[in-house]
Amino acid sequence: MSDDYKNFRENGKKIIAVCRNYNGLTAAQGIQNPEKPILFIKPTTAYISEGQKIKVPLGSKLLYHEVELGIVIRKRCSNISPPEADDYIGGFLLALDMTAKDFHIEAKEKSRPWSLCKGFDTSCPVSSFIDKDTIPNYSDIRLWLKVDGVMMQDSSTSDMIFSVPEVISYITKYFTLEAGDVILTGTPAGSGPVRGGQIIECGLGDVMSMTFSVIDAN
Ligand code: MG
Numbered sequence: 001m002s003d004d005y006k007n008f009r010e011n012g013k014k015i016i017a018v019c020r021n022y023n024g025l026t027a028a029q030g031i032q033n034p035e036k037p038i039l040f041i042k043p044t045t046a047y048i049s050e051g052q053k054i055k056v057p058l059g060s061k062l063l064y065h066e067v068e069l070g071i072v073i074r075k076r077c078s079n080i081s082p083p084e085a086d087d088y089i090g091g092f093l094l095a096l097d098m099t100a101k102d103f104h105i106e107a108k109e110k111s112r113p114w115s116l117c118k119g120f121d122t123s124c125p126v127s128s129f130i131d132k133d134t135i136p137n138y139s140d141i142r143l144w145l146k147v148d149g150v151m152m153q154d155s156s157t158s159d160m161i162f163s164v165p166e167v168i169s170y171i172t173k174y175f176t177l178e179a180g181d182v183i184l185t186g187t188p189a190g191s192g193p194v195r196g197g198q199i200i201e202c203g204l205g206d207v208m209s210m211t212f213s214v215i216d217a218n
Contacts, residue, residue, distance in 0.1 A: 005090040005179040006129045008072050009049075012180030015042040015124060016171055017068075017097055021186025022159045028189040037162050037170045040114045042097075042184075046124035048212070056196060056216040057120040060100040063214065065194050066187035067145040067153050067202040069138065070095040071164060072129060073181040080172050085165035088177070092135055094127040094204045096145075096212070097184050101193070125200075126182075127210045135207055139163060145202040147194055153202075155188030 004011045018037045020026055026033050048054070056063045074090030103117035135141055140158040144151065162170070167185060171177065194200060196216025203209035 002179065005072055005074050008093070008129060008180040008182055009044070009047050009126070012044055012072075012182055013178055015044060015046065015182045015184060016175060017042055017118070017184035018162065018167055018186045021161050021167070022155065022188040023161055024155055024159050024189035025187065025191070026161070033161050037167050039171065040118055042119045042124050045121060046119055048122050048125050050127075050210050050212065053122070054096075054098055054125060054200070054212050054214045055122045056214065056218060057100050057103075058218065060102055060218070062100070062102040063194055064099045064101040064191050065145060065147065065152070065200055066097040066099060066191045067143055068095045068097050068184045068187050069141070069143060069157050069204065070126065071168065071183040071185065073177045073179060073183070076176065076178050078172050078176045080169055082163070082165035082169045085168040088168065089132055089164070090179070091132045092130040092138060092204070093182065094130070094202060094208045094210055095182070095184055096125040096200065096202065097187060098123040098125065125210070125212045127208050130204075130208055135205065141205040141207070143188060143204060145190070145200065147192070147200055148198050149201075152192055153188055153190035155190070157185070159188055160185060
């Protein structure tokens, strides 16, 4: 079996993300839990790695951080059941689903798509690939994020509304997943704004942490 999936940035073709997938987040926002996963797609050109900077997109005045567990797909799959999903997980990553919140609010108000508010360049900072065996407890691992040293998000993947196998199964009813494709599984409560000059630090248990700075050329 090829290990190409481990180089997800080069070999993956898409990033499929789930939103409103944490009980703590829907409770904090006073919204009902969704009846099924809500999906959107980010382009792979949105990836950046540590050392690169998160750029506030042109014209945005409100950029939000969302720390998320990412799943790297090991091999092609379509229409699989939740019990089958584990076999298609190649590994994990720590990710940020950066969101231009002002664009997002406008899109929701006007029933427009989310491509811009979620898919702009630098909107998907990611860690290096994490081997699957490193986190057998991926369904109950701490996920945290600090802005300039202040804890803003601190939760566990156990708070997900739809589990990782359920999310993978649901996605594959509509999209064929291929080796290196990445699934972002949603952010816990505490998402909030970051400004140019601020530093985001986030982590996944004691397995992985990463740091990104934000620049604003607006
Ligand atoms: Mg998100």
